[in-house]
Amino acid sequence: MKKEQIKIQPKQTFPLTIKRLGINGEGVGYFKKQVVFVPGALPGEEVVVEATKIHPKYAEARIKKIRIRSPHRIKPLCPVYAQCGGCQLQHLQYDQQLKEKRDIVIQALERHTKLDVSKLDIRETIGMENPWGYRNKSSFQVREKDGKVLAGLYGLNSHQLINIDQCAVQHAQTNEATTQVKKILEDLNIPIYHEKTRKGLVRTIVTRVGMQTGELQIVLITSKKELPKKDLIIQEIQKRLPNVKSIVQNINGEKTSLIFGEETHSLAGREFIQEVLGDLQFELSARTFFQLNPVQTVKLYNEVKQAAGLTGVEKVVDAYCGVGTIGLWLADKAGEVRGMDVIPESIEDAKKNAKRHGFTNTKYVPGKAEEILPKWVKKGWKPDVIVVDPPRTGLDHRLLQTILQVEAKKLIYVSCNPSTLAKDIQTLSKKYEVTYIQPVDMFPQTSHVECCALLIKK
């Protein structure tokens, strides 16, 4: 007779040995064969937990007591780490974070592919010398409490705003800019948006810095276009933040989790700031995607270049190209680079960026990768190297089918989500062999891991 599985009960307390880290950075253990996720617990730890949520296939629990601590457990740097949802691994030594991130990639491949993962070349994660202050952009929600303006991120699994004065992973200039703008809004008594009543005006402060150029952009996201004391706001920002080169207003009156609305107006200075990556210079307007960690981006793109091994004649696809950064990184060694992206402004920026650097072998088209690449292929254009850098959802099945059909010699998959990378590798393994996977730590202190995977046609 089949033995019935014992179900964990809500609020049940039980001991647990943490075996590994899950994809969201939680400790994972097994209680009577049931999977239990425990935020804050580390591999190797013996903990006592209390079940907080029961799901059909797993349970969530919180730590009540740590009986045996991991030797890698450290004191988190940030005072609001326990409440804020931004970082998940500040309590783990940095070199161990890098090891765990490689392990997260291995687990995803084991779960989602039929490959013999022990035989794959999965390299050590490339980390940062200084894994703090690396983010070039912050998007902090704004609230008002007792006459004070607060700005920060939502708490872990909640909609409660955590006020953050000094975010430890943000660049000092973005922290300073948010603090100053917060004070200006408070000093000038500018109405702050209230989420429940949907009254008030300022919803979000977005700050972006060019780390190489020092240029600063401030975006005020408001629920309506009318901005009282506009000239005073601009004057104060320029006085208190001399590096500001661009002040922009974006209007988002919708009830949405999206930060930006469709309408953007320049308030002062340029519409963009400049940033330099390696030998290339980019113009970044408020809404365009740009990698958040420029130090690691250079390492990631160099990995792509090395994997591509171009000789000057190859036809290269830069799918999901953003403002064209990866394609332009490769363009001096390629015969031709073609890129596409769904955001038309990004394609306009990609074209300008190519022109500024004198590249005449590039072509950028707005639209979906899964629609554009099949069209090019149908017209007889056959790439030698395909680079894909999709969002967390991975590759669309139509793009996967085109890649299998076109049989480029090399496929370089840049991924920010090991699960979708692994699922797509499984589909691609019909025609492609994984040569190696190189994890790169783009987001120290968080559970995110980026990969550059080289696949070669069998």
Ligand SMILES: C[S@@+](CC[C@H](N)C(=O)[O-])C[C@H]1O[C@@H](n2cnc3c(N)ncnc32)[C@H](O)[C@@H]1O
């Ligand atoms: C992870 S970003 C990569 C951007 C760029 N490669 C870089 O390194 O800055 C993903 C990009 O894919 C774009 N995107 C999302 N879905 C897409 C699709 N179906 N086809 C083409 N681009 C898409 C987004 O606009 C975004 O710019």
